[in-house]
Amino acid sequence: MPTDLRLPTHSIVRPDKDRFLNEDNPFEAMMSRFDRAAELLDLEPGLYKILRHPEKQLTVSMPVQMDNGEVEVFTGFRVLYNTSRGPAKGGIRFDMQVSLEEVTALAAWMTWKCAVVNLPFGGAKGGVICDPLTMSVGELERLTRRYTANIIKTLGPDSDVPAPDVNTNERVMAWVMDTYSMHVGHTVTGVVTGKPVEMGGSLGRREATGRGVMLVTKEALAHLGMPVAGTTVAVQGFGNVGSAAARLLAREGCRIVAIGDRTGARHDASGFDVADAIAWVRRHGTLEGYGRGDPLTNAELLELEVDVLVPAALESVITTRNASRIRARIIAEGANGPTTAAADDLLAERGIFVVPDILANAGGVTVSYFEWVQNRAAFAWPEDVVNDRLREVMTRSFREVLALALERSVDLRTAAYMLAIGRVASVQRLRGIYA
Numbered sequence: 001m002p003t004d005l006r007l008p009t010h011s012i013v014r015p016d017k018d019r020f021l022n023e024d025n026p027f028e029a030m031m032s033r034f035d036r037a038a039e040l041l042d043l044e045p046g047l048y049k050i051l052r053h054p055e056k057q058l059t060v061s062m063p064v065q066m067d068n069g070e071v072e073v074f075t076g077f078r079v080l081y082n083t084s085r086g087p088a089k090g091g092i093r094f095d096m097q098v099s100l101e102e103v104t105a106l107a108a109w110m111t112w113k114c115a116v117v118n119l120p121f122g123g124a125k126g127g128v129i130c131d132p133l134t135m136s137v138g139e140l141e142r143l144t145r146r147y148t149a150n151i152i153k154t155l156g157p158d159s160d161v162p163a164p165d166v167n168t169n170e171r172v173m174a175w176v177m178d179t180y181s182m183h184v185g186h187t188v189t190g191v192v193t194g195k196p197v198e199m200g201g202s203l204g205r206r207e208a209t210g211r212g213v214m215l216v217t218k219e220a221l222a223h224l225g226m227p228v229a230g231t232t233v234a235v236q237g238f239g240n241v242g243s244a245a246a247r248l249l250a251r252e253g254c255r256i257v258a259i260g261d262r263t264g265a266r267h268d269a270s271g272f273d274v275a276d277a278i279a280w281v282r283r284h285g286t287l288e289g290y291g292r293g294d295p296l297t298n299a300e301l302l303e304l305e306v307d308v309l310v311p312a313a314l315e316s317v318i319t320t321r322n323a324s325r326i327r328a329r330i331i332a333e334g335a336n337g338p339t340t341a342a343a344d345d346l347l348a349e350r351g352i353f354v355v356p357d358i359l360a361n362a363g364g365v366t367v368s369y370f371e372w373v374q375n376r377a378a379f380a381w382p383e384d385v386v387n388d389r390l391r392e393v394m395t396r397s398f399r400e401v402l403a404l405a406l407e408r409s410v411d412l413r414t415a416a417y418m419l420a421i422g423r424v425a426s427v428q429r430l431r432g433i434y435a
């Protein structure tokens, strides 16, 4: 089936960034976890200082001719946080709330995420302050191409490899790839991932994050001695990650008892037919009007008594305000940053087993890595090879993080950060400081 290159507004995420900032500043929220892990690792002070700073922060201005003939100037950023382990990897987001601080935090996040699953990548992030909902496709294309041109010195398959993020998609990646290729004079597929399959995208990429969530959830259930069959699951967010995770968990025998999106949530103790719900969303854009089950709010969904809760929508939905009411046994973080740093301890005190975002949602970047490898080899893998290799990476990574958590008597999040920071630090030590 050819790739749908339209920018449908219903698939555009508009995360409520105020929530992201409510309990903590994004950079500090991530860095408080970093500090805890660094202390446990007994990181030497010099290395600590290096890893607490981004390598490169670019701020660029993009003049764009709008459809009405006026010129607008947009501001964008690209941050390379740490590239000691390989080319920088990280998405580009288009959103009014983008800031240098947020992009830096997300670039650090990508550094740890790539390291925790042991990909040979560093971490990066990019963003442009704009409201894509109000822009035409032509305006978005001109903005994307000018942004790409403005950051072109950092880009390249060996240096910095973007991917889609909030409000960007395969269509946008095709423009980035084309603009880069025009500048260097030949087609370079490996400069971005998350491309349309026809131009070098990987099979299996679209559902890779949800598949990764399913795989780590199964590992967590096995560790806790809980059966997969009949496990009750609530999923917040029914987009790319949430719907794929729900579909694949249901296929494994789990009962998906609650699903929700920005329009509200539904509950059905007997379990949803996930394929039917996905078909509804495909036809109508959201779950609004979906008749199965009983309505409930997104806040109620988070507090349901279920075996597994999969937050797969927004940042900072589990906070000090609701952590004491969460009744799930396992939380598999499909979204980035769904739990605030301040809520971590409350969940741990109550024995809730949290599979942290940098591990649980790393399936997407893992298949992005596979895409980059396929592009470099100019040899596309069949989907089952992609899925098998993803399973290997996710299960191995989960087991490595769990082993460290048990050895050091820490929660999985702290162990994931320790493993990731330890890996980055060890390469940094071996490479030394370039004079």
Ligand code: NAD
Residues within 6 Å of the ligand: 011, 012, 013, 014, 015, 209, 236, 237, 238, 239, 240, 241, 242, 260, 261, 262, 263, 286, 298, 312, 313, 314, 315, 334, 335, 336, 361, 362, 364, 365
């Ligand atoms: P998406 O746009 O496909 O889906 C987002 C879903 O969240 C939609 O169903 C939307 O309706 C819902 N939502 C929005 N606001 C909500 C609200 N206030 N309450 C409840 N639901 C709400 O996005 P996605 O790609 O599935 O990404 C979801 C999360 O996963 C994000 O945090 C993203 O950063 C993270 N993530 C995505 C990937 C990936 O490969 N797509 C990889 C890693 C992490």
